[in-house]
Amino acid sequence: MTRKSTMNRREVLASVAKAGGVTCLAGLALTAYVESTSKAEATALRPPGALPEDDFLSACVRCGLCVQACPYDTLHLATLGDPAPLGTPFFLARDTPCAMCRDIPCTRACPTGALDAGLTDIREADMGVAVLVGHETCLNYKGMTCSICHRVCPIRDEAITLERQTIDGRSLVIPTVHSDRCTGCGTCEKHCVLGHAAIRVLPRDLGLGGKGRNQAGRPT
Amino acid sequence: MTTARLTPTRFAAACRRLAIAEKGWLRAHKWWLLRRASQAGALLVFLVGPVLGLWVASGNFASSSILGVVPLSDPYILLQSVVAGHAPATTALTGALLIVVFYAIVGGRAYCGWICPVGVITDTAHWLREKLGITRDRKLDRRTRWWVLSGTLLASVATGSVAWEFVNPVSMVQRGLIFGVGFGWAIVAAVFLLDLVVTRRGWCSHLCPVGAFYGIVGTVSATRVAAARREDCTNCGACFSVCTEPQIITPALKGDGTRLIRSGACLNCGGCIDVCPVDVFEMTARGWAADPAGKDAAVRQDLEPPAPAREAA
Numbered sequence: 001m002t003r004k005s006t007m008n009r010r011e012v013l014a015s016v017a018k019a020g021g022v023t024c025l026a027g028l029a030l031t032a033y034v035e036s037t038s039k040a041e042a043t044a045l046r047p048p049g050a051l052p053e054d055d056f057l058s059a060c061v062r063c064g065l066c067v068q069a070c071p072y073d074t075l076h077l078a079t080l081g082d083p084a085p086l087g088t089p090f091f092l093a094r095d096t097p098c099a100m101c102r103d104i105p106c107t108r109a110c111p112t113g114a115l116d117a118g119l120t121d122i123r124e125a126d127m128g129v130a131v132l133v134g135h136e137t138c139l140n141y142k143g144m145t146c147s148i149c150h151r152v153c154p155i156r157d158e159a160i161t162l163e164r165q166t167i168d169g170r171s172l173v174i175p176t177v178h179s180d181r182c183t184g185c186g187t188c189e190k191h192c193v194l195g196h197a198a199i200r201v202l203p204r205d206l207g208l209g210g211k212g213r214n215q216a217g218r219p220t
Numbered sequence: 221m222t223t224a225r226l227t228p229t230r231f232a233a234a235c236r237r238l239a240i241a242e243k244g245w246l247r248a249h250k251w252w253l254l255r256r257a258s259q260a261g262a263l264l265v266f267l268v269g270p271v272l273g274l275w276v277a278s279g280n281f282a283s284s285s286i287l288g289v290v291p292l293s294d295p296y297i298l299l300q301s302v303v304a305g306h307a308p309a310t311t312a313l314t315g316a317l318l319i320v321v322f323y324a325i326v327g328g329r330a331y332c333g334w335i336c337p338v339g340v341i342t343d344t345a346h347w348l349r350e351k352l353g354i355t356r357d358r359k360l361d362r363r364t365r366w367w368v369l370s371g372t373l374l375a376s377v378a379t380g381s382v383a384w385e386f387v388n389p390v391s392m393v394q395r396g397l398i399f400g401v402g403f404g405w406a407i408v409a410a411v412f413l414l415d416l417v418v419t420r421r422g423w424c425s426h427l428c429p430v431g432a433f434y435g436i437v438g439t440v441s442a443t444r445v446a447a448a449r450r451e452d453c454t455n456c457g458a459c460f461s462v463c464t465e466p467q468i469i470t471p472a473l474k475g476d477g478t479r480l481i482r483s484g485a486c487l488n489c490g491g492c493i494d495v496c497p498v499d500v501f502e503m504t505a506r507g508w509a510a511d512p513a514g515k516d517a518a519v520r521q522d523l524e525p526p527a528p529a530r531e532a533a
Binding site: 018019022023024025026027028029030031033034035037038054055057058059060061062063064065067068069076077078079080081082085086087109110111112113114117 | 269270278279280282283284285291293294297298301304305306307308309311312315361363364366367368370371372373374375376378379380381382383384385386387391392395396398399400401402403404406407
């Protein structure tokens, strides 16, 4: 609403200050809120082809086309209280893992490039990496040959292999994840027979750790 | 009108009764009915897919695919994505362009009046406010929405994310209805209560940056409401009492320049057309205006504004 030069200088200055003030207030409040909630929790996995989390949050418009394209109802759009930022697509491996469709319909449905259409081989997907976290609870560590994680893995004998190890003088068969082959689909986590899965898919940096900057591996 | 003290509440109800008496219920609710049908239809198109398996439209209002062919994307959300540092894929850009062109034709804030489901919620809050006779009104500056809009873009730059979508009630409502709402109802309730007890028409007319954005598109929109027969105006005030942005009617109705309501803030909701007992208003288009009353050519001419009158809007 432009009013024809009926404002004097004082009013103009006050008006500009008000506009600037409210803009900064709104911007800062929103920035603070976004910064405090903008990371998906480690349990919430992104669809195949998802850009790294920071880039993903600048690209995803929360439209749900990937969710509707998924033939297995694996994906969900986060509502308030879910472990991923509001409106973004995620799945929980323990509930419904990714079925690793060969045509990757979710990624092809994405209109913005938040899911990278360049991903054409689902075996190249990186949704996370499986980690056997429950060394005290995993049945194979107790001397049984459950090995369910190995048997259900869709990248059979490549992403998870059974390795014979001798621990405390006992000969055990240990499910061993090969991070270069694991896509993080979560099928192992889904089928682990324990009440809480002993093998879990984690975001890659969280699941694998990483090199530091000096030879000892620590930051300098 | 009664001799009792005329509160805004009683006044609005009296206006409505007068329009019904003059024109019949149907004609006094024509645009309202069309609008509600449009709002329901927009949601239904997205719901028949997930519910019945009839995939006319997939996705939601943020971005969608119509019949698996035509992409549509919310330009404001995409703008946040761009300033956050993402170069969107062609599909989304095409979709956003189609939406901008569409609203440049039908009226920018036609989105608010005809599509956005929050409009139904805030209209209901307003209706209840009038019914209950709530007059308490914490006045807000109508320009606040521009500042919020700037703030959301600022936050998108600062966080490198689509910032407003972390809180946007507009997205939350439509997404909630299509994909499941979770705790999103709490924010919807907050908007309802804001409009009911704190500020008259608080959300849509003062705060919402989505409406502000579409208002910018609306400054060039072709479809406009015009006070085509303003000579017939009886000064009853009915149009001002129903309008969500009453300040924009005055230049067209009481000025001597253009009869078109030119402000981008207009929702093209047709509320003024419905409620006017003497049919002053009509839906028309910029640069093209038939003269339905068959009046003299002067009326037709000044539907198109003379150049100097532009600033008056």
